Amino acid sequence: MTLMAGNILEGTVVNITNFGAFVEVEGKTGLVHISEVADSFVKDIRLHLKEQDKVKVKVISIDDNGKISLSIKQANIRKKSVKPAEFDWNSDKKANNANNFEDIMSRFLKESEEKLQDVKKHQDLKGGKGYSKRNFG
Incomplete structure (x- = not known):
């Protein structure tokens, strides 16, 4: 698969910094900013990733200089099925x-x-x- 914005690929963490992780994808290295590692606030990225980890990433963008922006949290979003709420129309509480x-x-x-x-x-x-x-x- 080619590197294009929106694609979800598997990559390898090659370096970790305080502001993010560099991930190699298809022979090129892109950055997963610390804000794109997890759905919750990440204070220490090393608690979530370590070098040589295999991760699924989504290509957010590739700028004119070839810088690749990646996201782990966007790659792991699962479509949530929306179920209708169960509602008891005959409940005395409702009355x-x-x-x-x-x-x-x-x-x-x-x-x-x-x-x-x-x-x-x-x-x-x-x-x-x-x-x-x-x-x-």
Whole structure:
């Protein structure tokens, strides 16, 4: 298989640095940046890889100078099957949640109405709908 962006190949780790690992693929060496080693945060790459390890890599890009960017984590992504959630429509819990929701909404509406009435009373006591410019400047 040729080296092209998007291809998944097997390579050998030839050197490890603090910022990544150099992997030989089809006679050429590319870099797997430390951020492309695993799905989780990698502080010490040596805990994940060692020299001469055989790894599956995805070719991310090849720039005009021939630098090859590789990824181990993108090569190992498996298609996850999406299963529909199991849902029990007859559960009493669901009925309680619906009642709880109705109670919450009723309380919210009541409190909102009370607050709105307080604001209106406060505005009436202040003498009108708004403030005049002379009060601000």
